Amino acid sequence: MKYRSLILVFILLVLSGCENYAPEERNFPILKTLTPVDVDSSGATFMAEVVRKGTMEMTSYGFLLNNSGEPEDQGAFKVIVGDKIEAGDYKVRLDHALVSGYEYKIRAFATFNGSTVYGDVVKIQSMGSSKCPWSVRLNDISLEGWFKSVSSSTDEKGLIVFQSSHAYEYDPERNEINAISNFPLTGNSGTLFACANLNNSIYFLQNINKQVYEFDNGAWSLVANGQNNLWYNTPYIGISSNGIVYALSSIEAVSFDPSTNSTSQWYPLPMDIGGLMGGCQLNDISYIITTSKEIWRTEYPFTNRVLAGTYPGKLIGKAFAFVSGSKIFIGSAGSKDVWVWDTATKIWSEIDQFPAASVTWSDIFSFTVKSKFYVGIKSNGSNYTILRFDPSKIESHWD
Amino acid sequence: MTRIMNYRGRLLCFVLIYLISSSLSGQKGYISTAEKTNYGLKIIDQGERKNSEFCKVDNGNKFSDYSPDELAEYGINEKQVYRSFPIKGIDYEKRYFLELIIKSKIDIYFLRQEGGTIRYFLTEHDSSTLVEIPRAKEGYTALIGKYLQDCDKVTDNIQHIRLNKKSLARFFNNYENCFNRPDRPLPKIKYGLILSFTESILSPVLMMNENYLSKNDRIYSPNISFEASLDIPIFEGNLSLHSGLDLNKTGTSKSYISYISGETDYDMVINYTSVSLPVLLRYTWLRKGISSYLEGGTAYLRALKNEGQIYTYSYSGNNVFTSSDDTHLICNNLIGFTAGTGIISGYGSRYSWFAEIRSSIFPTLKLRDQNHVNLSNITFGIGFLF
Numbered sequence: 001m002k003y004r005s006l007i008l009v010f011i012l013l014v015l016s017g018c019e020n021y022a023p024e025e026r027n028f029p030i031l032k033t034l035t036p037v038d039v040d041s042s043g044a045t046f047m048a049e050v051v052r053k054g055t056m057e058m059t060s061y062g063f064l065l066n067n068s069g070e071p072e073d074q075g076a077f078k079v080i081v082g083d084k085i086e087a088g089d090y091k092v093r094l095d096h097a098l099v100s101g102y103e104y105k106i107r108a109f110a111t112f113n114g115s116t117v118y119g120d121v122v123k124i125q126s127m128g129s130s131k132c133p134w135s136v137r138l139n140d141i142s143l144e145g146w147f148k149s150v151s152s153s154t155d156e157k158g159l160i161v162f163q164s165s166h167a168y169e170y171d172p173e174r175n176e177i178n179a180i181s182n183f184p185l186t187g188n189s190g191t192l193f194a195c196a197n198l199n200n201s202i203y204f205l206q207n208i209n210k211q212v213y214e215f216d217n218g219a220w221s222l223v224a225n226g227q228n229n230l231w232y233n234t235p236y237i238g239i240s241s242n243g244i245v246y247a248l249s250s251i252e253a254v255s256f257d258p259s260t261n262s263t264s265q266w267y268p269l270p271m272d273i274g275g276l277m278g279g280c281q282l283n284d285i286s287y288i289i290t291t292s293k294e295i296w297r298t299e300y301p302f303t304n305r306v307l308a309g310t311y312p313g314k315l316i317g318k319a320f321a322f323v324s325g326s327k328i329f330i331g332s333a334g335s336k337d338v339w340v341w342d343t344a345t346k347i348w349s350e351i352d353q354f355p356a357a358s359v360t361w362s363d364i365f366s367f368t369v370k371s372k373f374y375v376g377i378k379s380n381g382s383n384y385t386i387l388r389f390d391p392s393k394i395e396s397h398w399d
Numbered sequence: 400m401t402r403i404m405n406y407r408g409r410l411l412c413f414v415l416i417y418l419i420s421s422s423l424s425g426q427k428g429y430i431s432t433a434e435k436t437n438y439g440l441k442i443i444d445q446g447e448r449k450n451s452e453f454c455k456v457d458n459g460n461k462f463s464d465y466s467p468d469e470l471a472e473y474g475i476n477e478k479q480v481y482r483s484f485p486i487k488g489i490d491y492e493k494r495y496f497l498e499l500i501i502k503s504k505i506d507i508y509f510l511r512q513e514g515g516t517i518r519y520f521l522t523e524h525d526s527s528t529l530v531e532i533p534r535a536k537e538g539y540t541a542l543i544g545k546y547l548q549d550c551d552k553v554t555d556n557i558q559h560i561r562l563n564k565k566s567l568a569r570f571f572n573n574y575e576n577c578f579n580r581p582d583r584p585l586p587k588i589k590y591g592l593i594l595s596f597t598e599s600i601l602s603p604v605l606m607m608n609e610n611y612l613s614k615n616d617r618i619y620s621p622n623i624s625f626e627a628s629l630d631i632p633i634f635e636g637n638l639s640l641h642s643g644l645d646l647n648k649t650g651t652s653k654s655y656i657s658y659i660s661g662e663t664d665y666d667m668v669i670n671y672t673s674v675s676l677p678v679l680l681r682y683t684w685l686r687k688g689i690s691s692y693l694e695g696g697t698a699y700l701r702a703l704k705n706e707g708q709i710y711t712y713s714y715s716g717n718n719v720f721t722s723s724d725d726t727h728l729i730c731n732n733l734i735g736f737t738a739g740t741g742i743i744s745g746y747g748s749r750y751s752w753f754a755e756i757r758s759s760i761f762p763t764l765k766l767r768d769q770n771h772v773n774l775s776n777i778t779f780g781i782g783f784l785f
């Protein structure tokens with residue numbers, strides 16, 4: 001019995017004989033990004049270990065995550081957990097910003113004295129997050145169309161037409177995108193389109209021969225020969241109002257009246273508001289987004305325009321804009337910024353980032369089906385990713 | 400010519416001496432009857448069984464056979480002596496020549512009969528009363544122990560006797576030493592507990608370029624280890640098989656700083672707890688006071704905790720990118736070599752203390768193209784035996 005006690009004492013003496021070794025103290029904290037846990041559709045818990053606290057005072061620490069680049073890249077999503085860092089573990093539960101279907105690179109970080117120290121990169125396959133409006137519907141699908149695209153939607157499906165005349169239909173119910181008959185005219189990079197839904201048919205106005213085509217029940221039909229002659233080399237948006245389809249740019253308006261199969265134009269408009277990046281229609285009022293980030297309000301007969309606001313974030317490349325109630329959600333192909341503007345209160349709010357932003361591939365198409373917004377963006381070569389934006393998930397942002 | 404003759408003369412003398420000694424070597428036997436003893440005979444060794452049945456004498460031109468009824472004793476040489484005794488069987492009584500294998504306070508005899516049956520007998524020294532030694536261990540240890548009460552250290556070891564010629568010879572040799580060499584304790588199974596100061600020597604082999612300070616250093620990591628040991632004498636001589644379980648906890652933290660600006664710095668961290676099983680051959684010079692020993696052999700080492708990290712710090716402008724690579728810098732299983740020496744105080748006592756110094760090397764046989772660390776230990780320990 002006494003031998004057992006002695007053996008036990010010796011073993012304890014050995015095991016407590018020396019402390020665990022750790023890396024030497026440096027002026028910055030030594031961080032280890034740990035593998036996130038509890039990754040599910042409601043979010044993920046990010047964890048990090050502060051192996052050594054470091055001798056410098058920290059000013060903030062947390063996590064950086066990015067689904068399209070490195071976590072330390074500009075525009076990566078940053079989660080700040082605190083300011084004074086201590087040795088040990090820290091963690092945070094993220095219930096937004098994680099888009100279902102994307103792989104994220106994550107780093108722990110800490111800032112000190114104008115410098116930043118980063119932990120290792122770990123990766124997770126996101127299953128989404130409860131307050132993130134974005135989700136990947138189709139990832140890296142190959143579309144044959146080339147040059148830029150225009151898009152619109154019927155009540156059930158989205159329609160995408162490329163300047164190369166390739167056309168596709170996206171079915172949100174089935175989450176499928178399928179090629180349809182090419183647009184009747186062979187276009188090129190100078191072809192300008194504008195299209196809009198009127199009574200569940202989509203009308204295409206274009207500047208090659210000024211003809212107007214209707215897409216209905218999967219078929220194209222010529223509905224008007226061109227009478228409009230100007231069509232400047234500037235982007236157009238398509239809207240419909242009072243039974244008429246319009247193509248609006250910053251300097252002119254072209255219209256098509258299906259009841260008479262006639263076209264008209266207004267030129268020049270009373271003021272040049274600069275280059276057009278995108279726009280949207282809220283009831284009978286149209287909003288035009290310019291390259292100088294101004295939001296211009298206009299309505300029939302479009303001869304008058306009012307500066308309604310200025311976009312507070314970055315706009316790079318082609319802009320997308322969605323309408324929900326009195327609010328307009330605006331983002332762009334080359335920036336992760338997405339802001340919502342309440343047209344009633346004129347208040348801007350920043351919301352979860354556009355996760356597929358790409359400054360390399362600026363082409364983008366967007367449409368709305370059943371109160372859900374869809375954005376397609378070129379992700380790699382001729383491949384596109386289609387994301388869905390569900391505004392109901394972020395109502396708590398302003399309610 | 401004189402020199403040649405001298406040479407030939409010396410060679411002739413050498414050959415003659417050799418021939419004479421060779422012829423005499425076959426004539427060291429003897430035979431005894433109750434009345435007389437004849438020496439200088441050449442007695443043929445016929446093997447254990449036939450030797451027990453008759454004695455064959457080579458007379459040069461003929462052979463003479465003598466039965467146990469005719470002789471009281473014969474000796475093939477000084478060490479191989481047979482005595483005639485009447486042996487009882489289940490349904491017979493017959494005389495045999497029994498081989499005298501132990502001549503001590505008691506004499507022990509050996510007999511191999513027809514069919515290979517082996518029997519052992521004893522007599523009190525120079526007595527003619529023959530007692531058969533039982534085959535069962537309880538029986539023969541009790542019987543032999545009864546006659547050898549005068550040497551405690553022998554009777555302590557009596558449980559280790561096996562009933563064969565060699566074991567009996569070693570045991571009685573120890574018994575004689577009890578009186579002839581009272582300073583030599585008898586070897587016996589010893590258990591030990593030892594607490595050691597260990598200097599672990601960690602030799603990193605890191606796959607980084609040469610621009611780092613301290614890269615080729617050996618790292619000395621002091622720690623404490625504990626071993627529970629077992630020492631089993633081999634043939635009750637000075638050799639023993641030594642083994643045990645050795646618990647050791649070691650580790651290090653080492654920085655590798657580049658002396659070229661813009662390079663990457665590293666920290667290597669190891670926390671390694673292991674248990675090793677040495678299997679050593681130990682030779683002990685047994686003395687009554689201080690005994691000393693040398694030992695050597697192999698050791699198997701198994702990691703209980705094996706944590707190794709290489710932290711990397713890359714500097715880019717105002718940013719520091721840290722990363723850690725969790726890896727087994729030391730293998731989980733190692734086989735190495737161990738050698739050592741030590742002293743034991745009061746080996747023959749029930750409790751004794753000892754001190755030793757031991758060196759172990761555990762070479763890494765793989766991971767040639769990966770970061771790894773070779774491990775060796777030097778230990779100085781003090782413990783006690785029981």
